[in-house]
Amino acid sequence: MKDSGNLWYFEESDLFDVLCPHKTPGMENNHIPTSYQKDDFIYFPQDASEQIYMISNGRVKIGAYTPDKKEVVKAILAKGEIFGELALAGEETRTDFAQAMDNDTRICIMSIDDLKQLMKDNQELSFKILRIVGWRLKKMERKIESLVFKDARTRIVEFLRDTANERGQKVGFEMMIKNHLTHKDIASLTGTSRQTVTTVMNELREKNLINFDRRRILIRDMEKLS
Numbered sequence: 001m002k003d004s005g006n007l008w009y010f011e012e013s014d015l016f017d018v019l020c021p022h023k024t025p026g027m028e029n030n031h032i033p034t035s036y037q038k039d040d041f042i043y044f045p046q047d048a049s050e051q052i053y054m055i056s057n058g059r060v061k062i063g064a065y066t067p068d069k070k071e072v073v074k075a076i077l078a079k080g081e082i083f084g085e086l087a088l089a090g091e092e093t094r095t096d097f098a099q100a101m102d103n104d105t106r107i108c109i110m111s112i113d114d115l116k117q118l119m120k121d122n123q124e125l126s127f128k129i130l131r132i133v134g135w136r137l138k139k140m141e142r143k144i145e146s147l148v149f150k151d152a153r154t155r156i157v158e159f160l161r162d163t164a165n166e167r168g169q170k171v172g173f174e175m176m177i178k179n180h181l182t183h184k185d186i187a188s189l190t191g192t193s194r195q196t197v198t199t200v201m202n203e204l205r206e207k208n209l210i211n212f213d214r215r216r217i218l219i220r221d222m223e224k225l226s
Contacts, residue, residue, distance in 0.1 A: 034107045036100035047094045049087035051109050055079050058105030064096040073188035078180055085133050087112045147191045155190040156200045164219050177217040
């Protein structure tokens with residue numbers, strides 16, 4: 001791993017190869033490629049937690065439903081990211097759902113038993129996987145604290161900073177985020193409205209703190225974005 005900000009992003013990591021059964025010796029012949037179309041569900045709440053998933057193409061939404069059936073978006077994941085990892089922490093049934101957001105979303109699926117065997121034979125892999133689980137839990141705790149204690153503008157700004165730290169690419173003195181999120185997506189992830197996201201993003205652009213289009217978000221100065 002390059003740094004703690006990239007713990008759960010594997011596109012350029014050796015874990016990308018390890019967690020894809022197509023590339024794991026002894027597993028490739030037993031793995032059937034799995035493809036989903038937009039809005040297809042990969043799993044539902046109450047499904048058995050028996051597998052771990054890695055995205056090889058497309059995007060996946062992780063969410064849950066409140067008692068009154070309102071959808072709560074927990075994460076939007078892209079190529080190279082894993083999900084379903086709480087099965088390793090003792091989760092027996094899913095508490096959330098996973099849904100494809102794009103056509104031709106392709107998923108590498110590995111059983112928890114197979115992954116545990118790999119971890120048993122590879123201490124370095126075990127350490128990395130445990131760090132991933134811990135990072136995800138810590139990230140969820142921060143999100144809950146943000147929703148409870150911070151206003152909408154602060155949540156949106158912190159989301160941009162966190163996303164830049166996790167996935168951003170350095171471009172001179174600026175940070176570029178390849179933008180696969182709509183304003184509606186950002187609103188769902190920050191517990192705000194699409195209109196509020198648009199207002200805050202436009203305000204930040206007017207102050208020359210960010211620039212954005214459909215393909216990317218460019219943060220001019222990470223320190224000034226606060």
